Amino acid sequence: QVNLLQSGAALVKPGASVKLSCKASGYTFTDYYIHWVKQSHGKSLEWIGYINPNSGYTNYNEKFKSKATLTVDKSTNTAYMELSRLTSEDSATYYCTRSTTYYFDYWGQGVMVTVSS
Amino acid sequence: DIQMTQSPASLSASLGETVTIECLASEDIYDILAWYQQKPGKSPQLLIYDASSLHTGVPSRFSGSGSGTQYSLKINSLQPEDFASYYCQNGLSAPLTFGSGTKLEIK
Numbered sequence: 001q002v003n004l005l006q007s008g009a010a011l012v013k014p015g016a017s018v019k020l021s022c023k024a025s026g027y028t029f030t031d032y033y034i035h036w037v038k039q040s041h042g043k044s045l046e047w048i049g050y051i052n053p054n055s056g057y058t059n060y061n062e063k064f065k066s067k068a069t070l071t072v073d074k075s076t077n078t079a080y081m082e083l084s085r086l087t088s089e090d091s092a093t094y095y096c097t098r099s100t101t102y103y104f105d106y107w108g109q110g111v112m113v114t115v116s117s
Numbered sequence: 118d119i120q121m122t123q124s125p126a127s128l129s130a131s132l133g134e135t136v137t138i139e140c141l142a143s144e145d146i147y148d149i150l151a152w153y154q155q156k157p158g159k160s161p162q163l164l165i166y167d168a169s170s171l172h173t174g175v176p177s178r179f180s181g182s183g184s185g186t187q188y189s190l191k192i193n194s195l196q197p198e199d200f201a202s203y204y205c206q207n208g209l210s211a212p213l214t215f216g217s218g219t220k221l222e223i224k
Contacts, residue, residue, distance in 0.1 A: 035213075045161065045204055047213040061212040095160055102208025103151035105172065107160035 002026040004096050004108035011114045012086055022079040022096030022108050029077040030054040032098040036070065036081045039110075040092040050099070051079060086115045119143050119207045123216030129224040135193045138219045140205035142186045149208040152181055152190045155218075156201045164203075165190065192221075 007021040022034060035050040049060035051070040058070050067090070069082045083090055093112050097104035120143040130136045140150070148168035153161035163172045165181035168188055178193040192199055200223050205216040 044217045045206075045215040047211075047215070059211055063212070097160075102149060102213060103163060103166040103206070104153075104161070105163050107162070110160055 002098075002106045004098065004106055006094075006096060006108040006111045009112045009114070011116065013117055014087055014115055016086055017082055017084045018086065018113060019080055019082040020094055020096075020111055020113070022081075024077045024079070024098070027098075029072075029074065032100055034070075034072065034079040035097050035099060035104060036068065037095045037097060037104075038064075038092050039095065048081070048094075053079065083113070086113075088115050091115045118212055119146060119209060119214055121205055121207050121214050121216040123205055123219055125219060126217065127220045127222065129222050130195055131224045132195055132197065134195050135191065136195065136221065137192075138190045138203050138205075138221075140183075140188045140190075140216050142188070142207055145185050146207050146209040148184060150181075150183070150188050151206045151208060152179075153204045153206065154199075154201050155204065161204065195221075197223075 003025045005023045010018050012018045030053045033050045033052055036048040038046040047061055048064045048068050051058045053072045071080045091114050093110045095110045096108040098106050122141040124139050150168045152165040154164050155161040164175050164179050169181045180191045183189050200221050203219045207214045
């Protein structure tokens with residue numbers, strides 16, 4: 001069955017970077033785009049961007065263009081998102097999810113990132 | 118960016134009731150709209166796509182309708198597992214945007 005397994009929770013210091021992973025299984029990795037979505041505590045969902053695992057093409061929400069970098073490793077069916085120059089505003093739960101068009105049919109379990117000194 | 122205005126922000130209802138959640142897009146999104154359900158501490162789950170198509174495995178008491186800029190999610194005969202938060206999502210153009218959410222609580 002389809003599964004998107006995300007890395008564990010992260011506690012990082014302000015100004016640092018963190019790299020989150022999302023390992024896909026149960027389907028052909030290159031057949032679906034991988035998207036990343038941010039959810040601040042108790043708030044709604046924000047789309048960060050997506051990567052095409054086949055070509056490596058990325059499309060970012062302008063708001064996150066200088067914050068997030070999306071990559072994939074096709075050899076391990078894993079997608080990554082690196083968040084840089086972290087501030088308290090980046091403390092949130094981050095989800096990876098997949099799509100062929102615009103809607104997301106499977107989601108990772110989410111990873112909580114806490115930015116604190 | 119297309120703004121998605123969702124209402125109400127919260128809703129109290131009883132088991133067996135029927136409820137409707139609305140989503141208003143800032144421009145015509147041509148039915149390119151999805152609905153998700155999210156339970157506390159869990160990932161969102163797809164319910165509806167293309168405004169009215171039911172995702173595989175979703176109970177038929179859920180239905181979506183609308184066109185242009187106005188869309189709605191209807192839940193018939195509320196079950197205990199339906200008490201959760203619901204989000205609409207624009208898929209017409211990037212950036213993909215979500216509504217602010219509706220929290221459905223038991224009365």
